[in-house]
Amino acid sequence: MFNLDYSWLADPVYQGWLIRGTLTTIELAFASSAIAFVIGLFGALALTLRIAWLDAVIELFVEVFRNTPPLLQMLFFYFTLSTVGLRMTDPATGVSVPLLSAFACALISLSLFGGALCIEAFRSGLDSLPRAVTEAARSLGYSRWQRFRRIEAPIASRICLPALTNIMTNQFKTTSQASVITVPELMYYAGQIYNDTFRTAEVMILVLFIYVSLVSLLSWGMVRIERVLAFPGYGKGA
Amino acid sequence: MKTSILTIASSLLLALGLSAASADTLADVKSKGTLTIGVKNDYPPYGFLNDKGEIVGFEVDLGKYVAKELLGPDGKVELVPVVAANRIEFLNSGRIDIILATLGVTAERGKVIDFSEYYVSAPGPSILAPKTATFAKWEDLKGQTLCGIQGSYFNKHLTEAFGINLTNFKTQPEAYRALKDNRCVGFAFDDMTLRKKTEEADWADYKIAIDPYEYIPQAAGIRKDDVAFRDAVNKAILKAEAEGKLVEWETTYGMPHAKYIAERAEAAKAKLKP
Known part of the structure; x- marks a missing residue:
C-alpha cells in the first residue's frame, strides 16, 4: 500500500534545493525570533513605565501585528511598499527596483508578528510577579531600574520561557508561508520537487520529518535553557 | 462497435489479470452521466473565464465534445478548475476523470499518468x-x-x-x-x-x-492503465479532429492557426474515412 519512491533524492539538484531550503528556513526562523525577542523585551519594558501615550502606541502595534495573518503582512510588504515608492536605483543597471527583497519582507513581517506575541508574553511574565516581591524590593531601597534588572526581569523571563518556546516554534512553522512571496525556503523547493516528480506523498513526508526535527531540536534546546535557568519554586525548578 | 467491444473485453482482461486496483473510469462516467474535467480557468485561450464568469476555451470545448461522444447528447460535464501544481493529484485521487488543462507530455508525467492523443503542439x-x-x-x-x-x-x-x-x-x-x-x-x-x-x-x-x-505536445491526462477510457477519449478526439472542430475552436478563441492541428485534422480525416 505504501509504495514510497525516494529515487528522486539521488538527484543532486534536488539535494541542493532541500539543503538550501532548509538553511533558508532556519535562517529566517532564527533571525526573526531574535528580532522578535528584542522587540518583546523593549515593548514589555516600555509598558512598565506606565506612560499613557507609549502604552497606546504599543497596544496599537500589538493589536495590528498580532491580529493580522503573517501571510497578509508579507504580501503587503512585498507588493504594496514598493508600489507606494519604497524603491532604489540599481547602481549596476540604473533601473528602479524595490528596496526590500523577498527575504527582507518575510523577515520584517515575521519579526513584527513574533514581536507582538513576545511583548504579550513578557508582559504576562511581569504581570504574574507576586506583588509582595516588588514591594519587598522597593522597601529594600532598590531603584526602578535596579528592581527591573535584579528582581523583575530574572523572575519574569523564567516565567515566560515556555511561552517563548511556543512563539519560536510558531516562527519556525510560519516561515513556510514566505514561499508565497518567493522566499526560497523549504516549502518553496518542496513544491517544485513534487511538481517535477509527482512524488507528493514522499516529498511531504520528508519535509514533515525535517520540520519535526528542526522544531524538536529547538524545543529541546529551550527546555535545556529552562533547566539551566531554573530556580527553586518556579517551573522546572519546582 | 466491434472495436469498442474488443477494447472493453481486453481492458476487462487487463483489469482482472494485471491489476485489481485498475480504474474503470469509462463505466463510472457512464453510470453517473457526468464527465468531471479538470480545466484551467486562468489560461486563455485554453481555459479562462468569460465576461459572464463562465469557464470557456479551446480545451473546455474539447472536453464538452468528448463528454458528448462518451455519454451521448444528454451527457453532462462538470468543470473543475485546476492549476499545474494540483491537476495530477486531482486526477489520481479521483476528484476529476480527465485533465484537459494545458498538460504537456513529459517523460516524468508519463510515469504517473497516461496521455491521450497529442492534440496540440504547444510552444514551451x-x-x-x-x-x-x-x-x-x-x-x-x-x-x-x-x-x-x-x-x-x-x-x-x-x-x-x-x-x-x-x-x-x-x-x-x-x-x-x-x-x-x-x-x-x-x-x-x-x-x-x-x-x-x-x-x-x-x-x-x-x-x-x-x-x-522547445515545442511540447499537449494531451489529455488519464489515469494509468485506464485503457477503455483512454481509447474512448482518443476516439472522440480523432473524431473532433476529423470534423475540423479543433481548427474551428482555434478561430473561436483567436488563436493563430497551427500547422500541427491542421495536419492532424487531415490525418484524422483520412483515418476515419470508411
Missing part, C-alpha cells in the same frame, strides 16, 4: 521582458533573476541548463506585478500566454525577448 517557455532588454538568447540569461511560476515543468531545466536564477510565484498576476516592479528582468512562462500579454495596452513596453527552446 519564452521570456517576456521590457523592450529595453538586451538579452536575445537563453544563454544570455546566466545568473540573471527571472520571474516564474511555482511548479512549472521547465523550472528545473531553466535553472540547470541555463543557470537562470528563478523567483517563482504562486500565480500569474503576482509574477506580472513583480515584473512591472522590476523584481526580475523578465518572466519565464508559456509562450502562448506571454504573447497574448504583449497585445494588451498595459504591456506595450514589453516584448517576447527570447523565443521558446
Whole structure:
C-alpha cells in the first residue's frame, strides 16, 4: 500500500534545493525570533513605565501585528511598499527596483508578528510577579531600574520561557508561508520537487520529518535553557 | 462497435489479470452521466473565464465534445478548475476523470499518468521582458533573476541548463506585478500566454525577448492503465479532429492557426474515412 519512491533524492539538484531550503528556513526562523525577542523585551519594558501615550502606541502595534495573518503582512510588504515608492536605483543597471527583497519582507513581517506575541508574553511574565516581591524590593531601597534588572526581569523571563518556546516554534512553522512571496525556503523547493516528480506523498513526508526535527531540536534546546535557568519554586525548578 | 467491444473485453482482461486496483473510469462516467474535467480557468485561450464568469476555451470545448461522444447528447460535464501544481493529484485521487488543462507530455508525467492523443503542439517557455532588454538568447540569461511560476515543468531545466536564477510565484498576476516592479528582468512562462500579454495596452513596453527552446505536445491526462477510457477519449478526439472542430475552436478563441492541428485534422480525416 505504501509504495514510497525516494529515487528522486539521488538527484543532486534536488539535494541542493532541500539543503538550501532548509538553511533558508532556519535562517529566517532564527533571525526573526531574535528580532522578535528584542522587540518583546523593549515593548514589555516600555509598558512598565506606565506612560499613557507609549502604552497606546504599543497596544496599537500589538493589536495590528498580532491580529493580522503573517501571510497578509508579507504580501503587503512585498507588493504594496514598493508600489507606494519604497524603491532604489540599481547602481549596476540604473533601473528602479524595490528596496526590500523577498527575504527582507518575510523577515520584517515575521519579526513584527513574533514581536507582538513576545511583548504579550513578557508582559504576562511581569504581570504574574507576586506583588509582595516588588514591594519587598522597593522597601529594600532598590531603584526602578535596579528592581527591573535584579528582581523583575530574572523572575519574569523564567516565567515566560515556555511561552517563548511556543512563539519560536510558531516562527519556525510560519516561515513556510514566505514561499508565497518567493522566499526560497523549504516549502518553496518542496513544491517544485513534487511538481517535477509527482512524488507528493514522499516529498511531504520528508519535509514533515525535517520540520519535526528542526522544531524538536529547538524545543529541546529551550527546555535545556529552562533547566539551566531554573530556580527553586518556579517551573522546572519546582 | 466491434472495436469498442474488443477494447472493453481486453481492458476487462487487463483489469482482472494485471491489476485489481485498475480504474474503470469509462463505466463510472457512464453510470453517473457526468464527465468531471479538470480545466484551467486562468489560461486563455485554453481555459479562462468569460465576461459572464463562465469557464470557456479551446480545451473546455474539447472536453464538452468528448463528454458528448462518451455519454451521448444528454451527457453532462462538470468543470473543475485546476492549476499545474494540483491537476495530477486531482486526477489520481479521483476528484476529476480527465485533465484537459494545458498538460504537456513529459517523460516524468508519463510515469504517473497516461496521455491521450497529442492534440496540440504547444510552444514551451519564452521570456517576456521590457523592450529595453538586451538579452536575445537563453544563454544570455546566466545568473540573471527571472520571474516564474511555482511548479512549472521547465523550472528545473531553466535553472540547470541555463543557470537562470528563478523567483517563482504562486500565480500569474503576482509574477506580472513583480515584473512591472522590476523584481526580475523578465518572466519565464508559456509562450502562448506571454504573447497574448504583449497585445494588451498595459504591456506595450514589453516584448517576447527570447523565443521558446522547445515545442511540447499537449494531451489529455488519464489515469494509468485506464485503457477503455483512454481509447474512448482518443476516439472522440480523432473524431473532433476529423470534423475540423479543433481548427474551428482555434478561430473561436483567436488563436493563430497551427500547422500541427491542421495536419492532424487531415490525418484524422483520412483515418476515419470508411
